[in-house]
Amino acid sequence: xxxxxxxxxxxxxxxxxxxxxxxxxxxxxxxxxxxxxxxxxxxxxxxxxxxxxxxxxxxxxxxxxxxxxxxxxxxxxxxxxxxxxxxxxxxxxxxxxxxxxxxxxxxxxxxxxxxxxxxxxxxxxxxxxxxxxxxxxx
Ligand code: FES
Numbered sequence: 001x002x003x004x005x006x007x008x009x010x011x012x013x014x015x016x017x018x019x020x021x022x023x024x025x026x027x028x029x030x031x032x033x034x035x036x037x038x039x040x041x042x043x044x045x046x047x048x049x050x051x052x053x054x055x056x057x058x059x060x061x062x063x064x065x066x067x068x069x070x071x072x073x074x075x076x077x078x079x080x081x082x083x084x085x086x087x088x089x090x091x092x093x094x095x096x097x098x099x100x101x102x103x104x105x106x107x108x109x110x111x112x113x114x115x116x117x118x119x120x121x122x123x124x125x126x127x128x129x130x131x132x133x134x135x136x137x138x
Contacts, residue, residue, distance in 0.1 A: 008096065008103040014042060015100065022047075022057040022066070025104065032093055033057035034102055035077050037064060042102055043077035044095040050075070050088025 011025045017036040024047055025032045033047035033056050043064070047057045054070035064077045074083040080090040094105035 007106065009106045011102050011104050013100055014040065014097060014102055017042070017102065020061040022059075022061070024057050027104075027106065031057075032104065034095065034104070035061055035066060037061055037077070040097075042095050042097050044093040044104055045075070045077060045080050046091040046093070048090060049073060050080075050082055050090050051086070056090065 011034060012023075014036060017023045017034055019036055019040070020038050022033045022035045025034055025044075031047045032044050035043045035045070035057075037043070038061070041064070045056065047055055049056050049068040049070065051068065051071055051073050054068045054073075056066050056068055056075060058069045059066040059075075060069075061077070065074050065083060066077060067074050073086045073088070075081070075090060076083060078092075080092040082088040096103045096105075
């Protein structure tokens with residue numbers, strides 16, 4: 001991982017993430033969408049579409065991509081990049097799955113380990129095992 005201060009944060013069971021869906025993990029700097037594909041791969045990206053900030057966690061997962069529910073941009077879950085003619089990128093977060101538990105890589109303060117901002121206000125978010133599909137979108 002990036003530096004000595006990074007560590008893995010247990011964010012809950014993969015069973016809590018719907019197949020071809022997502023759950024939102026609230027971190028001090030913003031909210032992260034943890035996605036589960038049809039083949040039980042997990043990916044984590046900032047829950048904010050690079051177009052106009054739509055809630056990607058509420059999009060439809062197909063293959064290793066998600067379609068934003070607002071204007072149908074397709075975002076790669078692997079790279080965070082918009083696909084096709086659309087241009088933009090959302091932050092990806094290192095994630096791993098071990099014994100059915102999903103882990104995100106964060107630093108000692110609970111920030112994302114790579115330090116890049118997600119662009120979302122942290123107010124109201126808290127570090128921990130919060131898996132909440134009903135997180136309000138500003
Ligand atoms: S906000 Fe996601 S496509 Fe427009």
